Amino acid sequence: MKKKTIFFLMLFFIAFIGIGSEADGKTYKVVLDSTYAPFEFQNTDGTYSGIDVDLLDEISKTEGFTIQKSFPGFQAAVDQVQSGQADAIIAGMSITDERKKSFTFSDPYFDSSIEFAVKKGDNSTKKIEDLKGKVVGVKNGTVSLDFLNENKDKYGFTIKIFDEGAQMYDALSIGQVQAIMDDGPVVDYAVAQGKELATPIPATPIGHYGFAVKKGQNEELVKYFNEGLRKLKANGGYDKILNKYIGKDAGYKEPKQVDESTYSGLLQNNWQSLLSGLGNTLVMALLSFAFAMVIGIIFGLFSVSPIKALRILSTIYVDVIRGVPLMVLAVFIFYGLPQFLPFFKLNDFVAGIFALTLNASAYIAEIVRGGINAVPAGQMEASRSLGLGYLPTMQKIILPQAIRIMVPSFVNQFVISLKDTTIISVLGVIELLQAGKIIVGRNLQIFKV
Ligand code: ASN
Numbered sequence: 001m002k003k004k005t006i007f008f009l010m011l012f013f014i015a016f017i018g019i020g021s022e023a024d025g026k027t028y029k030v031v032l033d034s035t036y037a038p039f040e041f042q043n044t045d046g047t048y049s050g051i052d053v054d055l056l057d058e059i060s061k062t063e064g065f066t067i068q069k070s071f072p073g074f075q076a077a078v079d080q081v082q083s084g085q086a087d088a089i090i091a092g093m094s095i096t097d098e099r100k101k102s103f104t105f106s107d108p109y110f111d112s113s114i115e116f117a118v119k120k121g122d123n124s125t126k127k128i129e130d131l132k133g134k135v136v137g138v139k140n141g142t143v144s145l146d147f148l149n150e151n152k153d154k155y156g157f158t159i160k161i162f163d164e165g166a167q168m169y170d171a172l173s174i175g176q177v178q179a180i181m182d183d184g185p186v187v188d189y190a191v192a193q194g195k196e197l198a199t200p201i202p203a204t205p206i207g208h209y210g211f212a213v214k215k216g217q218n219e220e221l222v223k224y225f226n227e228g229l230r231k232l233k234a235n236g237g238y239d240k241i242l243n244k245y246i247g248k249d250a251g252y253k254e255p256k257q258v259d260e261s262t263y264s265g266l267l268q269n270n271w272q273s274l275l276s277g278l279g280n281t282l283v284m285a286l287l288s289f290a291f292a293m294v295i296g297i298i299f300g301l302f303s304v305s306p307i308k309a310l311r312i313l314s315t316i317y318v319d320v321i322r323g324v325p326l327m328v329l330a331v332f333i334f335y336g337l338p339q340f341l342p343f344f345k346l347n348d349f350v351a352g353i354f355a356l357t358l359n360a361s362a363y364i365a366e367i368v369r370g371g372i373n374a375v376p377a378g379q380m381e382a383s384r385s386l387g388l389g390y391l392p393t394m395q396k397i398i399l400p401q402a403i404r405i406m407v408p409s410f411v412n413q414f415v416i417s418l419k420d421t422t423i424i425s426v427l428g429v430i431e432l433l434q435a436g437k438i439i440v441g442r443n444l445q446i447f448k449v
Contacts, residue, residue: 027066028221030056031077033091035166035441038189038245040071040091042438044260044269046276052090054241055109056211059228065221072348072428073164075141080428083335084345087218088211088225092183094143095210104215106225108208109238113184114144115203119172120196125179128201132156137168137177143206144181166441169195173444185246260443270439270449277435284349284431285418288356292417293410295361300368306390314365321362327423330355334427352424360417367413371406372398 032040032052040050048071060067072080074093080086082102094112095105116136118125125131128151137160138145148159160177162168165186171177173196184203191197211225232238258265267274302314321329334351337344346354375398383393425434436449443449 027068028087028218029068029070029085030088030090031080031086032069032071032089033077034071034073034164034438036074036092036186037193038185042071042273042441044258046273051110051241051245052092054244055229055232055238056090058232058237058241059225062231063224063228065224070348070428074139075163076426076428078141079335081212081214084214084217084338084342085334085348088213088221090211092186092209093212094206095208095212096143099212102215103212104219104222105210105212106222107229108210109229110185110209111205112207112209113203113205114147114181115184115187115199116179116181116201117172117187117190117197117199118179119175120198122178122198126200128155131179134158134178135160135176137162137171137180139163139165139168139182142182144183147204148181164437164441166437170440170444170446172197174446189246260445261448263448266439266443266445266448273435273439274432277430277432280349280429281418281421281431284353284356284421284424284429285414288353289360289414289417291353291357292360292364295357296364297368299361299365300372301394303365303369304372314369318362318365321358322366326355326359326420327426329359330424330427348424348427348429352421352427352429356417356420356424359420360413363413363416364410367406367409368402371402371409374405375401 032048035041036050038050039052040048042048048069053069056067056069070086074091077086077089077091078093081089089103092110092112093099095108099105116125116128116131125134132155134157136148136157138148140161140163145159145161148157152159157179160171162171165182168177168180168182169190172180183206187197187199191199211222213219213221229238232241258269260266260269299314299317302310303318305311305314324332330352333355334346334348379397379401380393383397384390388396421431422433425431425437428434430438440446440449
């Protein structure tokens, strides 16, 4: 009966991986930046708006394909396309010669620039030379970062790199960095929305934005995009989208029903996002823990088995998995493995569960080993000398005592697994931490969130 249960759980686990790796037919997965207004940003009701979002929606409608959008942040989006986790990227992404080596870009859809911003009221920076000795924040993987790297020695500033725009703007607002560099339209939009920023240094033009796919893959999507863009430009739809966010009389204001600077306002506006983040956190923790129990118990029993090969196998498993930091394991499974084993393409959520499962299983194996070893050896010897076999002794004498010893450690491990789900936010899964970060990206209420 127990064997059967384990067998079915394993089957379920394998099926679960299968679901994650299934190609979804004519639906394309498109990745975007996370907090990057006016190109993509989350509204207070949890929906996303922005120029990229609207363009994509309109074009997919006219060209008749379906899209599944996800908003992992710029560098994560680039990585997802390059590792085959996503089919295309639209993220206010500049078309550069360097990027053309690994991406196929659409026709340009927007002209952009890069620009420094400082905190409003900071009068110490008027020109780029004034950045000497200061720290400038920038987002990883961006054209702004390239610009800063080329100029840091000349102007004597240091660079602090952020994964996400929201963190970078937070850092500026609390004075961790004295300036930031981001795309001109993004900074200007933030100023127009009333953020406490100033732009004393003139912007530098950087050319055009494009929609992109990994070179040699999903190339048809670029054609669809170009065709849709052409139609949108011809029928005025393109201008309408731009005007909605950045036109002279655009004044697109995020629908802000409630003041988010109080706890009640914050909860009222965000309880759905937070609840859905909490849901993801709990599902990841519970599922991964259930799978980890199965695998961990198997390896734990191996580690006390009389068969040497099983003991060695268990030692290797535990040492290898325990030796790899969970974040590295998660990134490796999600981004690394598909490059090596193309069929092993898990979605972020499943990859997260997989990483959590492996990690927790190694610790559970050790808990099981410790629990069994804590039962005095005399018990086994007495039982065997009374003529009971190894397995019945384990089942009837050793395990009932060992399990009692293990229970507190299992509870402990579950608490650890629950908290470790935060690490999975690096894959772009919107669990509780990521949900909070997105809210902060909008309202800057870091302490309260
Ligand atoms: N504009 C940036 C770049 O092209 C991308 C971004 O920040 N979303 O490098």
